[in-house]
Amino acid sequence: MPGPIQSLTRAAAILRLLAGGDRRIGLSDVASSLGLAKGTAHGILRTLQQEGFVEQDPASGKYQLGAELLRLGNSYLDVHELRARALVWTDDLARSSGEAVYLGVLHQQGVLIVHHVFRPDDSRQVLEVGAMHPLHSTALGKALSAYDPVAHGQVTDMERAALTPRTITGAADFERVLELVRARGWASDLEETWDGVASVAAPIHDRRRIPVGAVAVTGAVERVCEDGDFRAQLVASVRDCARAVSRDLGAGRF
Structure with missing residues (x-):
């Protein structure tokens, strides 16, 4: 069986590098991070740019993921039953809570954001669809x-x-945190991932009662919490949303 094509392997490594950490990375950083010669890295980046998978900022010369990659990613996400079933419920949750709503699934020892509803105000926000969030610190990851035994095994083994x-x-x-999550049916993140940010999440189950994802509300601590604790109505709304999506996936009432 023929081995992997080196140029494609390197291109994939560059895309993964651009997908994590800083949103824009310079040529020198790409080359040094992946152990490539500058000329090699530049050639691959130029090809990816021509295909629309990478964009270059004209002011700084740094690279970032391109719109074509997002389009391909969304074509996968659009057929994802979880996302399709959750669209209406997550929109309702964002409206009722006044905060951003995230739908996440387990992926490569992290949480892949497959749907993001913006906070319903006029503030500037960045679409997080396709982003990877930490498994061990976020409310989504804890849920x-x-x-999910697979997620539990990964988070136990990881640093x-x-x-x-x-x-x-x-x-x-x-x-002990996970035991508390199971006991109360929801997970939280109080400035454990980002300073000043709090989040509440609940798991989503399919018709086999297997956890297939989680939904979360995320916002500033002063809005998500009240008197040092998470707002009870917000927690109830997140759990109701998770139950509704689970029912649409065939999980029945629980």
Whole structure:
């Protein structure tokens, strides 16, 4: 059986690099991060740019993912039954909560955002569809890890980095968090991933009662929390949304 084509492997590595970390990366950083000669990296980037998979900022000369890649990604996401079933419910949740809503699934030891409803105000926001969020610190990740054995195995084996001073990294402490998630039916993130940001999430199950994703409301701590705790109505709304999507997937009432 023929081996992998080196140029395609390198192109895939560049796309993964651009998908994580800083949104724009310079040629030198791409080359050094992947151990490539500048000329090789530039040739691959130029080809990806011609195909629309990469864009170059004319001011800084740095590269970022292109619109064609997003279009291809969305063509996959559009046929994803979870996303299709959740569209109406997540829109309603964003309207009722006044906050951004995320739909995430387990992917490569992280949470892949497959749907994002903007906070319903006039503030400038960045679409997070296709972004990878941490599995161990986000409410989405904890909801998945608490109910999905595969996610639990991955988060147990991985290094849980301290993203903020509040991130829970210890194995025993993290297991206690997951026990709490299972006991109350929802997960939280209080400045464990990003300073000043809080989130509430609940798991979504399919007709086999298998967890297939999670939905979350995310916003500034002062809006998501009240008197030092998560707003009860917000938690109830997130859980209702998760139940509604689960029912549409055939999970029945629970």
